[in-house]
Ligand SMILES: Nc1ncnc2c1ncn2[C@@H]1O[C@H](COP(=O)(O)OP(=O)(O)O)[C@@H](O)[C@H]1O
């Protein structure tokens with residue numbers, strides 16, 4: 001089994017073919033499932049039997065999305081080997097991921113981030129993509145939707161207390177909720193939705209990336225940059241590579257260049273949205289890692305972040321304080337980066 005907190009993923013042989021098989025149990029994450037969100041085992045079994053054959057199941061939509069990416073979007077994507085009864089089969093992608101490439105050549109951080117973000121945005125803007133996505137969107141992986149699901153309800157506080165950092169993380173969630181504004185709707189834009197650095201692989205040296213695990217939906221393209229930034233930063237805080245400073249410099253330079261490319265009147269709103277989404281995604285994933293039942297295997301990335309949860313919590317606390325104190329998003333970004341450097345350096 002490949003460690004995942006969301007779906008059940010396993011590499012196996014099918015008629016002698018080496019494939020990845022992926023299944024979603026009841027459409028919820030494995031963490032929620034093991035925490036009892038869908039009832040006891042007998043209930044889960046019964047619900048899953050129906051879910052596997054339902055046309056709108058997550059894997060059925062993922063199959064449609066992989067076809068959309070390879071078709072109208074013209075993007076490099078994992079080869080869909082088949083979809084049957086709720087199971088998605090893909091051919092293994094070889095080659096380094098974006099994480100591997102940046103680790104090997106930290107000085108290329110800005111260039112590589114730019115390449116991936118531009119490639120995805122150009123592909124998803126092509127004709128026919130939006131219509132295909134509207135027929136099978138995957139909203140489950142969106143940052144704001146996940147944040148609302150986890151922290152807006154009455155159960156949010158109870159959940160946060162189970163992380164062991166309840167008090168401070170409740171303050172963080174409250175600051176984010178208070179600062180949040182409804183982003184301008186960009187109805188025509190399709191976003192990748194789950195653009196983590198491990199979801200882009202480079203099978204051919206110097207060639208185009210190949211993507212896996214899409215969560216295509218309508219949204220503001222800033223969400224793709226936000227997820228890349230938050231997950232890369234978490235990797236740095238968790239693993240503390242020697243070149244962390246160089247990578248952070250590359251991320252900073254990439255973000256500033258992205259803002260500069262926008263019309264002047266849009267820059268502040270973009271930066272504001274970026275920082276808020278980065279912080280929300282960090283809270284979303286940190287709390288998941290902290291509440292994973294012990295019988296679920298964690299990836300090295302997830303285990304490293306959980307081991308340094310104290311520092312990620314401090315980062316969130318210190319980086320959300322300015323949201324209340326100032327409206328200036330460029331300051332939010334600068335202070336976030338300062339706090340990230342502290343979290344990486346913390347022993
Ligand atoms: N076709 C594939 N080729 C290579 N690795 C894969 C493939 N499918 C899945 N994986 C690996 O399994 C991990 C989890 O699969 P993914 O599709 O991202 O599921 P999840 O929704 O659970 O994150 C990926 O990050 C990747 O490391």
Ligand SMILES: [Mg+2]
Nearest residue numbers: 004199212213
């Ligand atoms: Mg994934």
